Amino acid sequence: MQRFTELRVWQRSHALALDVYRLTATFPAAERFGIISQVRRAVVSIASNIAEGAKRQSRREYVRFLNVAEGSLAETEPLLRLSRDLGFADDAVVGELIKEAEDISRMLHGFRQAVERRVEGRDL
16 A cells, blocks of 8 residues: 555645644634634644554545545634634635645545445455
């Protein structure tokens, strides 16, 4: 199986996490335990679950971790929108991050489906 760091979906998820960390570093200090913490946990969970799933012994477990990554990605987007709507982040910056999240979502969905197809054939 391919090392997780070689997966384009992991690479882009990792880059998104870096971008979100940089963005949230500019948020008000009062949000340290609020939206900053929540959006950072969500975005870190994406790449982390891709990596953890890649090390599981069965493809079925891998699919489960990829699904968790999809959920974390789905959580990230509304938190970015909330940050923008609260005036913590520029609309254009958040728009680019959301576009990237949408692209990653499509990649992750397709990757999960490909792994699921392999489960159906061999790993039950």
